[in-house]
Amino acid sequence: MLFLALIWAASAVAAIASQSKTATKNTTIDNGPFPTDLNGSNFTYPHPFQLFHFGSQGLPLEMAFIDLPPIVAPTTTTKPQRVRYTRKKPNPKPKIALLLHGKNFCSITWSTTAATLQKAGYRIIIPDQIGFCKSSKPGTLYQYSLHQLALNTYSLLSVLDLTDPSNNGITVVGHSLGGMLATRFSLLYPDLVSSLVLVNPIGLEPYLELGVPYPDLSVTLKTEQTSNYMSIKGYEQSNYYLGAWAPEYNVWAMMLAQIYAGTEAQNFVEGQARVVDMVLTQPVFYEFPRVRSKTLLMVGTKDTTAIGKQWSPPDVKEKLGRYELIGKETANRMPNCTLVEFEDLGHAPQIQAPDRFHAALLQWLRT
Numbered sequence: 001m002l003f004l005a006l007i008w009a010a011s012a013v014a015a016i017a018s019q020s021k022t023a024t025k026n027t028t029i030d031n032g033p034f035p036t037d038l039n040g041s042n043f044t045y046p047h048p049f050q051l052f053h054f055g056s057q058g059l060p061l062e063m064a065f066i067d068l069p070p071i072v073a074p075t076t077t078t079k080p081q082r083v084r085y086t087r088k089k090p091n092p093k094p095k096i097a098l099l100l101h102g103k104n105f106c107s108i109t110w111s112t113t114a115a116t117l118q119k120a121g122y123r124i125i126i127p128d129q130i131g132f133c134k135s136s137k138p139g140t141l142y143q144y145s146l147h148q149l150a151l152n153t154y155s156l157l158s159v160l161d162l163t164d165p166s167n168n169g170i171t172v173v174g175h176s177l178g179g180m181l182a183t184r185f186s187l188l189y190p191d192l193v194s195s196l197v198l199v200n201p202i203g204l205e206p207y208l209e210l211g212v213p214y215p216d217l218s219v220t221l222k223t224e225q226t227s228n229y230m231s232i233k234g235y236e237q238s239n240y241y242l243g244a245w246a247p248e249y250n251v252w253a254m255m256l257a258q259i260y261a262g263t264e265a266q267n268f269v270e271g272q273a274r275v276v277d278m279v280l281t282q283p284v285f286y287e288f289p290r291v292r293s294k295t296l297l298m299v300g301t302k303d304t305t306a307i308g309k310q311w312s313p314p315d316v317k318e319k320l321g322r323y324e325l326i327g328k329e330t331a332n333r334m335p336n337c338t339l340v341e342f343e344d345l346g347h348a349p350q351i352q353a354p355d356r357f358h359a360a361l362l363q364w365l366r367t
Helices: 002-023 107-119 146-159 177-188 217-225 229-239 247-260 265-281 285-290 323-333 354-366
Strands: 028-030 050-056 059-068 095-100 122-127 170-175 193-199 294-300 337-342
Touching: 050 146, 059 107, 059 146, 095 107, 095 146, 095 177, 107 122, 107 170, 107 247, 107 354, 122 146, 146 177, 170 177, 177 193, 177 265, 177 285, 193 354, 217 265, 229 247, 247 265, 285 323, 294 323, 294 354, 323 337, 337 354
Parallel strands: 095 122, 095 170, 170 193, 193 294, 294 337
Antiparallel strands: 028 050, 050 059, 059 122
């Protein structure tokens, strides 16, 4: 039996290795032009984006992504320089930052952070995950998992030739659901991730273990089907922005509401229901002590976000989403973690107070 088990394990490893080799073979990068309504989203991105065509779970899929070069300040000299002919040194490879969006956001929501990191010398990669925004929405045909989304993202980086060890690692920044995905990505590819930044990530607590009732998928689907602009605005205004509302908040609520009402609405809500199930049943909470990357945890402590809180009984509800507590607890459980708290901010500090957020982010990155 042991011999058969060893044979099975060896064949499984070989199959996975073969799959990873072919994963990048049958892929293409499409530079457009693209239709105004792409995969159910007609929101206009202010940055040019591309499509990564690849196969996953037997399906042909499209992952939209933004690829921004670093901004290098020009150097000027006032004195005339004597010309010297020397062997030209190769340009050093730029630092890479991978930005991962949350459930209620898209890649473009990172625009301000991307511009900040560009000026700091980073090349920026921002994907729309499968099932979201301008990427494919396979709906019921797809098994959503953090592992699968991480693998999709790794495949994109591989095609862009950014997984080579000589790139000196990647800084991965994840917000909300993107924080869970960033954690899983760093656990799957520890040699690739040099720095990990988690911004008000969900999953800092084990929701089901704390008493959140597990909902049947049909229940979650009904909730997703009722989402519209007013429900999105009400939720974000309360949880993200502490009752305030501004034009810069409204643009993201409108972007999301349009997808819920768009041409791919049914496939979108089917996928979103499965994403909620993914968050509940695939916790990263227990694995924080295994994260090897240097980590920055950035928390708006007024945040009260917790998946399943709205359908939990009162005694469970009152102990969920206490970011003023779980931020500190998580930082203590991670081997190499720095905690930055914003005591007057909510779930999206990078949008609510971008100047303060980016100052803290750059200070940590420089150290």
